[in-house]
Amino acid sequence: MGRLVMNSVSKKFNNFLALENVSFEVEDGEFVCLLGPSGCGKTTILRLAAGLEAPSSGDLTLDGKKISGVNKECGFVFQEYALFPWRTVKENIEFGPQVKGMTRNECERISRYYIDLVGLGGFENRYPHELSGGMKQRVGIARAYANNPKLLLMDEPFGALDAQTRNLMQSELLRIWEKEHISVLFVTHSVDEAVYLGDRVVIMSARPGKVKDIFKVKLERPRIRTSPEANIIRDSVLKSLSTQIKMASKSG
Amino acid sequence: MKNRIKILSVVIITILIAGCIESKKTPEISEPINLVKMSGQEMVQRLGTGEIAGFIMWEPYPAIAVTKGYGKNLIFSGKIWADHPCCVVAYDDDWYKKTNNSDEILKRMALVQLKSVEYINNAKQSDSPDHAQLINYTMQFGGMTDPVAANLSLADVEFVYNTNVEGTATFIQKIQDFGIFDPMKWNQSEYRNASDYANSLITNNYVEWAVNNKDEDLSKISLKEPVNIRYAYLVNDIHELPFYVGWQKGYYKDIGINIVIAEGAPFQNGAFEMQNGFKANTVDVGSLGIPPVIIHRINSNDFSNDDARVGVIAGMNNEGSVIVVANNITSMKDLQGETIGFPGPGTIQHVLFLMEADKEGLKVSY
Amino acid sequence: MKIDSGKKGLIINILSLIGFVILWQILVILARNDSFNIPFIRLRDIPTPVETWYALADSMFTRTYGPGLTYGIINHVYASLQRVVQGGIIAFIIGVPVGIGVGYSKLIGNLFNPVIEIVRNMPPMAWIPLSIFIFVFGGSIFIVFIGVIFPIILNTIQGVKSTDPRLIDAAKTLGASESMIVKKVVIPSAFPSIITGLRIGLGVGWMAIVAAEMVIRSPVGLGYFIWNMGDLGRYAEMVAGMIVIGVIGYIMNISILFFQRRFINWAD
Numbered sequence: 001m002g003r004l005v006m007n008s009v010s011k012k013f014n015n016f017l018a019l020e021n022v023s024f025e026v027e028d029g030e031f032v033c034l035l036g037p038s039g040c041g042k043t044t045i046l047r048l049a050a051g052l053e054a055p056s057s058g059d060l061t062l063d064g065k066k067i068s069g070v071n072k073e074c075g076f077v078f079q080e081y082a083l084f085p086w087r088t089v090k091e092n093i094e095f096g097p098q099v100k101g102m103t104r105n106e107c108e109r110i111s112r113y114y115i116d117l118v119g120l121g122g123f124e125n126r127y128p129h130e131l132s133g134g135m136k137q138r139v140g141i142a143r144a145y146a147n148n149p150k151l152l153l154m155d156e157p158f159g160a161l162d163a164q165t166r167n168l169m170q171s172e173l174l175r176i177w178e179k180e181h182i183s184v185l186f187v188t189h190s191v192d193e194a195v196y197l198g199d200r201v202v203i204m205s206a207r208p209g210k211v212k213d214i215f216k217v218k219l220e221r222p223r224i225r226t227s228p229e230a231n232i233i234r235d236s237v238l239k240s241l242s243t244q245i246k247m248a249s250k251s252g
Numbered sequence: 253m254k255n256r257i258k259i260l261s262v263v264i265i266t267i268l269i270a271g272c273i274e275s276k277k278t279p280e281i282s283e284p285i286n287l288v289k290m291s292g293q294e295m296v297q298r299l300g301t302g303e304i305a306g307f308i309m310w311e312p313y314p315a316i317a318v319t320k321g322y323g324k325n326l327i328f329s330g331k332i333w334a335d336h337p338c339c340v341v342a343y344d345d346d347w348y349k350k351t352n353n354s355d356e357i358l359k360r361m362a363l364v365q366l367k368s369v370e371y372i373n374n375a376k377q378s379d380s381p382d383h384a385q386l387i388n389y390t391m392q393f394g395g396m397t398d399p400v401a402a403n404l405s406l407a408d409v410e411f412v413y414n415t416n417v418e419g420t421a422t423f424i425q426k427i428q429d430f431g432i433f434d435p436m437k438w439n440q441s442e443y444r445n446a447s448d449y450a451n452s453l454i455t456n457n458y459v460e461w462a463v464n465n466k467d468e469d470l471s472k473i474s475l476k477e478p479v480n481i482r483y484a485y486l487v488n489d490i491h492e493l494p495f496y497v498g499w500q501k502g503y504y505k506d507i508g509i510n511i512v513i514a515e516g517a518p519f520q521n522g523a524f525e526m527q528n529g530f531k532a533n534t535v536d537v538g539s540l541g542i543p544p545v546i547i548h549r550i551n552s553n554d555f556s557n558d559d560a561r562v563g564v565i566a567g568m569n570n571e572g573s574v575i576v577v578a579n580n581i582t583s584m585k586d587l588q589g590e591t592i593g594f595p596g597p598g599t600i601q602h603v604l605f606l607m608e609a610d611k612e613g614l615k616v617s618y
Numbered sequence: 619m620k621i622d623s624g625k626k627g628l629i630i631n632i633l634s635l636i637g638f639v640i641l642w643q644i645l646v647i648l649a650r651n652d653s654f655n656i657p658f659i660r661l662r663d664i665p666t667p668v669e670t671w672y673a674l675a676d677s678m679f680t681r682t683y684g685p686g687l688t689y690g691i692i693n694h695v696y697a698s699l700q701r702v703v704q705g706g707i708i709a710f711i712i713g714v715p716v717g718i719g720v721g722y723s724k725l726i727g728n729l730f731n732p733v734i735e736i737v738r739n740m741p742p743m744a745w746i747p748l749s750i751f752i753f754v755f756g757g758s759i760f761i762v763f764i765g766v767i768f769p770i771i772l773n774t775i776q777g778v779k780s781t782d783p784r785l786i787d788a789a790k791t792l793g794a795s796e797s798m799i800v801k802k803v804v805i806p807s808a809f810p811s812i813i814t815g816l817r818i819g820l821g822v823g824w825m826a827i828v829a830a831e832m833v834i835r836s837p838v839g840l841g842y843f844i845w846n847m848g849d850l851g852r853y854a855e856m857v858a859g860m861i862v863i864g865v866i867g868y869i870m871n872i873s874i875l876f877f878q879r880r881f882i883n884w885a886d
Contacts (some may be wrong), residue, residue, distance in 0.1 A: 050791050052791070070791065072791075072793040078787075082785055084785060084788075084807075086807075086809065099789075099794045099795075099802070264707065286837040289849070294835075303755075430684055431683030434852050434854070436672075437851075521849075523850070551851030554663050557662075591835060591837070596849045597850045609686075610684055613685075615682070615686075616687065617686075618687075
């Protein structure tokens with residue numbers, strides 16, 4: 001359930017090659033973080049997994065089935081939240097179930113559950129513009145979850161938040177993920193974040209994006225950000241990433 | 253969001269329904285006859301298509317409509333008020349003051365009017381040698397192509413040259429009663445009553461002189477030096493045929509007056525002629541209905557310089573307007589709630605229509 | 619004109635209005651006293667604010683003198699508003715779907731754009747002679763329709779085209795089909811623009827109806843009222859009518875703005 005396989009995926013846009021021969025897997029229930037310099041195609045990988053784009057060569061499969069067209073078994077969480085501003089928190093979360101044709105009661109039940117899960121009880125009738133960044137992202141997560149996905153795709157979801165909120169949201173995400181345990185592919189710029197969250201961390205090279213390194217984060221959960229083991233792993237990851245960033249800036 | 257849209261839809265639908273209900277209101281017993289301003293051409297056309305139930309207008313439009321079979325003459329204006337004055341010849345007071353020999357000019361204008369009227373009254377007879385020429389003039393001036401219509405249009409117009417102080421005073425009183433005067437302006441005029449105003453408006457001297465000199469040869473008594481007179485008149489108005497006759501037959505020329513058609517003439521109605529002609533000082537002498545003169549010399553006047561002041565020197569015609577109705581209408585009462593065409597508020601047709609409605613106890617909106 | 623809701627702004631607004639009225643009164647009085655003059659303009663014939671006020675009060679309701687009655691401004695306002703609302707609703711019903719189609723679909727856009735681009739540059743007033751000729755009744759509503767529909771179409775197109783693509787992506791990932799995306803994302807997202815289009819369109823329609831009423835054959839309507847009063851030389855009533863037209867146009871505008879602020883307040 002929720003096993004994503006990327007098989008020699010290349011993606012070419014009109015005038016440039018974004019990804020070259022990318023292969024890796026997200027195992028069932030695994031939390032994988034994608035790290036890499038800007039423009040290395042991390043977002044493109046997410047979009048390919050979601051089926052919003054199609055690969056130029058190679059393929060992606062989810063649980064053995066090839067991904068073609070928009071993949072309804074993925075949930076997508078955007079950095080800019082992408083909440084529907086004319087819908088309340090509750091209505092945002094109910095979007096997926098509504099689209100699926102569920103009855104009002106069912107939609108009600110689902111949204112009720114996820115509102116509580118992400119800790120937004122009492123805010124269900126607020127509009128997105130009334131919420132803080134952290135709260136908005138909770139809605140984004142709940143909305144994605146409400147669609148019962150096998151794989152959660154997250155595109156720097158906490159990138160727009162301040163440091164405090166960011167740390168808080170990371171813990172919250174893990175809490176939620178413990179309860180609703182699905183596969184997660186998480187794109188981030190932050191080494192700290194990747195090491196704190198991920199079971200594995202995939203380092204991408206500069207454009208055209210290739211998989212350069214994959215680190216296993218063998219830390220027990222709940223993790224302590226500043227434990228010596230965490231620091232070691234963080235250092236290695238950082239080193240690998242810095243190399244890639246240096247190369248990226250060299251090639252301009 | 254959804255609730256708000258529901259509320260909004262309800263509001264909009266209410267407005268829509270209210271609107272539709274309003275326009276389908278069942279006619280009450282005392283619904284007014286609705287006068288709507290339009291041009292003579294429009295009146296004839298709309299009567300033909302049935303959009304209006306009738307109109308009141310000066311000849312030749314009634315004749316045109318009748319000969320085309322669009323409708324029938326319901327009431328001649330002579331029936332509403334026998335021998336009522338209609339169009340007159342008037343001069344612009346500013347022109348009068350600044351022209352040296354204005355009196356001499358006006359005497360001769362009155363004389364030409366007299367001669368033209370006499371010509372027309374003779375030629376009206378079908379056995380007159382001038383009859384064919386008269387019909388031609390009528391068709392040209394009235395914008396008609398049908399000689400039958402032309403004959404018909406002449407039938408109910410009484411061409412005159414005499415002034416009519418009493419009739420004018422009656423009009424002024426009616427206009428007063430119908431609340432058409434701007435009260436503030438009326439007070440500024442300082443006329444005490446209808447008779448006072450009528451007397452100040454009309455001079456009979458020029459007609460008197462014309463009557464005394466009517467047998468003279470025109471070229472013998474012409475002005476020493478010819479003058480240009482900017483003349484204004486109403487479009488396609490048979491009432492003013494004497495002017496056209498005098499112009500075409502050269503009476504004005506013989507007597508030393510060079511007629512120049514004023515800027516903007518021929519005018520759609522008397523109101524325009526007063527406001528855009530006399531008041532704007534683009535007209536020296538003109539013919540138009542007496543009610544627009546009465547109304548605009550007050551309402552449109554700037555009393556500090558009296559720029560809309562005119563003087564009436566001669567009559568042009570009596571009667572000559574008709575209430576024309578669709579063929580299925582039998583009386584004024586049938587016109588209740590209907591749309592009737594008229595040349596505009598303040599015209600003589602307007603006042604006459606109100607007078608007739610008054611007689612029959614009907615209400616008219618305008 | 620947007621009234622600043624801050625207290626200070628409001629006070630300045632009111633004072634400036636009063637100041638303008640006073641200036642107007644003074645100018646006309648001075649002109650009538652011959653104190654100053656502008657060539658080719660008959661300043662003294664302009665009614666003063668005081669005269670206009672009295673005229674407004676007098677002509678507010680239907681007056682009867684003997685057999686004749688003149689409809690009051692209230693009646694005229696109602697008639698004109700009715701036409702604008704009716705024309706506006708029809709324009710909305712037709713214009714919004716057209717705008718959505720043109721904005722969303724390249725094919726529909728290519729089909730409709732040429733006609734839209736040419737016709738929208740014809741001012742509603744230019745349609746008046748034709749509409750008198752073609753429409754037995756409702757010609758004035760057609761003029762309103764022409765005036766209202768193009769701002770609606772253009773603003774709707776813009777609203778549709780500026781739909782945040784991320785919202786569409788989000789909807790896709792949540793399983794929405796294309797028709798659902800149009801219905802549940804594109805249209806709601808374009809709603810503020812649509813309402814703006816309606817607001818602007820109604821403004822155009824309002825001005826157009828007054829022009830149209832000067833020519834059509836109906837005894838009620840603000841346009842007809844103004845023209846009528848002009849024919850009678852009653853300029854104070856005429857100016858009163860003009861002011862009423864302006865005020866109502868203003869009220870329509872801020873009413874919709876208010877509605878926008880209160881109910882469609884998710885715009886950034």
